[in-house]
Amino acid sequence: MDWMAWTWPTAIFFAVIASLLITFTVLAIKFPETPRTGILRIETTRGDRLFITLLGSAFINLAWLGIVGAQQPYALIVCLIYAAAVFRWV
């Protein structure tokens, strides 16, 4: 694994994403759902909303880094608000 140049922060980052994926897989099996149409007027399942959340969060973090500077904990707060909004309304 040496060649992959692991660091603790990136390992935690990937662990969080992996556990999110596993959680949503388990949720999808245990509680099958109906896709719904939200404010984007597209049909989404929980998995879709997770994808929108993660992709959007990446851009929020980049924008924060570019405009405000390297204070990612604050960007993460914005991401959480964004995530809540996506899961509530999209």
Place this chain on the structure above:
Amino acid sequence: MEKTVNQKAWFLVLPVLLLVAFSAVIPLMTVVNYSVQDTFGNNQFFWAGLEWFEEMLRSERMWDALGRQLMFSGIILAIEIPLGIFVALNMPKSGFWSSFCLVLMSLPLLIPWNVVGTIWQIFGRVDIGLLGYTLDALGINYNYTQDILAAWVTIIVMDVWHWTSLVALLAFAGLKSIPDAYYQAAKIDQASRWKVFRFIELPKMMGVLMIAILLRFMDSFMIYTEPFVVTGGGPGNATTLLSIDLVKMALGQFDLGPAAAFSIMYFLVILLISWVFYTVMTNLDKREG
């Protein structure tokens, strides 16, 4: 009636996922690891945090390359999509000539990318290339190694030559799937040629056209080989598209950290645009179906 969706079939893609893990996921994870570190080779890494991302976001070089890239993709889409539709509309619909056209048009798609680059690199040369020599003889100043406009025209014409067939073939497939009844109805209504196109052919082709736009956009957004062979990114940096710049940074300068940060942002943009296209496409299907 609303039905719950059973997503269990997704487990069937697990073997593919395993393969993709080795070809894409693990390399991508490594890139993420590189992007937060600095290295001077020898597999020794030093923590750099988000420094490279900040540097890249503020780097004019990356924004310029992105601008050129968007311009390139925009121009080739604006040419290839209408041209492809036009070619498909004018192709013989059946019989020997139809097959002949199909085979003829697939030919550019079969040529390896570096060969396409070499063909155009020689074709455009003023001393031995047919195109360059002819233009020069006509008194037109054409030199793609020194003139920015000539370089751009060359790589755009090359891409149009290489990929318009793909759009035409997809559009042709879309046209072939329209039942005759639609045309008969249009005839009864005495619809003009334009109206047949606008209200029958275009809506029926929408699905395949979206695929064509998505494929052409992604391919052109990631294009490397052809412009690299023809212009090498020059004159100056005039045709240095995103991937050419990325390779220069990663392999030429061995700046692994900044290049990794660059590739992650590049990847995110492609992921976003692909997702938008995919969503639009599947929603179009649902509305039609």
